Amino acid sequence: MSTPGAYFRLIRIGWVLARENAFAAVPSEHLPPLARFVQKLAGLLASREARLGARSGRLARAVERLGPSYVKIGQFLATRPDVVGAELAADLSLLQDRMATFPESASRAAIEASLGRPVGELFLEFSEPIAAASIAQVHPAVVMRDGTRERVAVKVIRPGVRQRFVADIEAMYLVSRMQERFLPYTRRLRPVEVTKTLEQTTKVEMDLRLEAAALSELGENTREDSGFRVPRVDWERTGRDVVTMEWIDGIKMSDIEGLKRAGHDLNRLAETLIQSFLRHTLRDGFFHADMHQGNLFVDEAGHIVAVDMGIVGRLGRKERRFLAEILYGFIMRDYQRVADVHFEAGYVPSHHDAASFAQAIRAIGEPIHGQPAETISMAKLLTLLFEVTELFDMQTRPELVMLQKTMVVVEGVARTLNPRFNMWKASEPVVGKWIRDNLGPKRIVADLRDGIHAALRVAEALPEIAARTERFSGEIMAMSENGLRFDPETAEAIGRSEARHTRSGRIALWVIAAALVYIAWQLA
DSSP, X not given: OOOHHHHHXXXXXXXXXXXXXXXXXXXXXXXXXXXXHHHHHHHHTSOHXXXXXXXXXXXHHHHHHHOHHHHHHHHHHHTOHHHHOHHHHHHHTTOOOOXXXXXXXXXXXXHHHHHSSOHHHHOSEEOOOSEEOSSEEEEEEEEEETTEEEEEEEEEEOTTHHHHHXXXXXXXXXXXXXXHHHOGGGGGGOHHHHHHHHHHHHHHHTOHHHHHHHHHHHHXXXXXXXXXXXXXXXEEEEETTEEEEEOOOEEETTOHHHHHHTTOOHHHHHHHHHHHHHIIIIIISEEESOOOGGGEEEETTSOEEEOOOSSEEEOOHHHHHHHHHHHHHHHHTOHHHXXXXXXXXXXXXXXXXXXXXXXXXXXHHHHHXXXXXXXXXXXHHHHHHHHHHHHTTOOOOHHHHHXXXXXXXXXXXXXXXOTTOOHHHHHHHHHHHHHHHHSSHHHHXXXXXXXXXXXXXXXXXXXXHHHHHHHHHHHHHHHHHHOOOOOHHHHHHHHHHHHHHHHHHHHHHHHHHHHHHHHHHHHO
16 A cells, blocks of 8 residues: 555655656556546646757656656666657656765765775775766776775765665556556556566665676676676675775767777777677676666777666576577577477467467568668667557566667667677578577586486475475365464554555545645645
């Protein structure tokens, strides 16, 4: 049950969205009559500037007005076009995660509280912030390492951001539950589960030790790779609220002219970027899920350096195999195999006809084979694939959607470096090698090895499983003889919970009524 505060925050969200005319960007064809009426009513509340302004970016502007927590929520939803739709996702992708800096004194206090040592003892120099986002800001600093001065970047959590996010996520849960109740056709997208994913993802991002761990893991995975790396982590100066890492001197990949002046080969950079991403995804099952141009630098040696590992994605071995088989099926025009993989993976419910699904897949694949290779977009192919699977009741797969969104971003960066970049030619060495290693005899050996390990683990657990089964059987027999009973404490707790929820519901209704009266008074 949501608290009255969640309803009040929901009213504030609605008011800001209405004033920015953001509801006009929501497609109305699938909305029920009441929702369409509310959409039209919200249009009457829009400010004159919002009604006359550009249609694109309305939602992004509204979200920025709501504050840092909502910017982070909006950025997450921009990665979920399956949930909010392609148009709204594109609008939210315009969100700029650039916030006003907070005082250096607050950063110093957070560092000292997190690491338990004075800033003057940790750093030779600690300077004013150079950039701030919704969750943290970055300070340049200098440390002494092995008798040598070394520049580092210090990322510090924004004060109070966790408390604000806890309050704001409650309103998101309220929205998602209302969506499932009043918009039944969206239940396939599991909005409550999406909100849980958002909550978990952001909690991870707010613990900077976990970002440091992600940097360390990706660094180990790419140690032998050429042309790609991540900053080294200074674990001595890293805690929950602060992460210290190597300072990167390089050119942002958004600065195309700067890259040209420095003499970098743009086509080679595009090729390295795509191959690195696919290698991380297929080989390691662990990838940087926020690889936009602002998080990518090119150092003097021509290496791509990825920063800001707050958002990462993972794929299990089966998911990687399914992905490779789907891509390989499209390349070989084996659409029946692509369809079979979707059924084997459980992505499409078994009650659908595999032949009909293969026909839909053919409608995606055949037009691609008649185009020049440099115009074929792998990311667009996956986007079309998700659109088709929607017709066959495919449940939302967060890990696959995150992969697809990241691939769209990475491919877009590569195409800004070289508009005629041949995605398939660049991808073949990585995808082809993975397919040869994992879809042939090596895969059978690996599956057998995993099966043997699983069987051994089950054998080791058999005595405990037998004991638990015996206890469970005894409890079932006791219930069948004596009935199911609550102890007095459990019954009393249930009563208290029900009473509290009833009170909360009544208070929430009064809050909503008061807010509506206030809004009507303001408009009068």
